[in-house]
Amino acid sequence: MAIEPNLSVNWIDLPEGKFTSTLVGNRATYTFTPRMFVAALVQYTSSTTSVLTNVRFRWEYRPGSVLYFVWAQERTQDTNGVKARIISSGLGELRAAHPANVFLVKGSYWVSF
Numbered sequence: 001m002a003i004e005p006n007l008s009v010n011w012i013d014l015p016e017g018k019f020t021s022t023l024v025g026n027r028a029t030y031t032f033t034p035r036m037f038v039a040a041l042v043q044y045t046s047s048t049t050s051v052l053t054n055v056r057f058r059w060e061y062r063p064g065s066v067l068y069f070v071w072a073q074e075r076t077q078d079t080n081g082v083k084a085r086i087i088s089s090g091l092g093e094l095r096a097a098h099p100a101n102v103f104l105v106k107g108s109y110w111v112s113f
Contacts, residue, residue, distance in 0.1 A: 002029045006043075021047040035060035050076040064110025072102045 008023040025043035032038070041054040057069040075097045 001031075003027070004029075019047070021045070048076060050074055062110070064108075064112075066108050068104070068106040070102075070104040070106070072104075074100045076100075 004027040006023070006025040006027070010021045010023075012019050012021060023043065023045050025041060027039065027041045029037060029039040036057075036059045038055065038057045040056075041052070043052045044050070045052070051074070053071075053073045055071045059067045061067055077097055
């Protein structure tokens with residue numbers, strides 16, 4: 001199992017104004033076999049006040065042929081079109097926000113001649 005925490009702070013200075021953007025995340029990968037693993041990513045972005053979650057399962061069922069299952073979710077705090085700051089509004093409001101969910105399945109099959 002591999003765990004990769006991440007913190008990125010960017011201080012932006014533009015003619016239109018200054019702001020700070022913070023990205024906090026954690027990636028975890030668990031390998032079942034050399035041909036099968038699951039990876040998860042959770043990420044908070046201050047500039048959009050959103051939490052992104054992504055879980056990916058990869059299985060190479062035969063050499064060169066792969067099957068992926070991916071689930072992704074985004075929760076964004078938005079109050080009447082104005083982004084609210086997660087620090088002042090609290091995590092409870094972000095957890096209560098309606099999530100955008102995506103589930104994907106992708107497969108490839110190796111054909112040799």
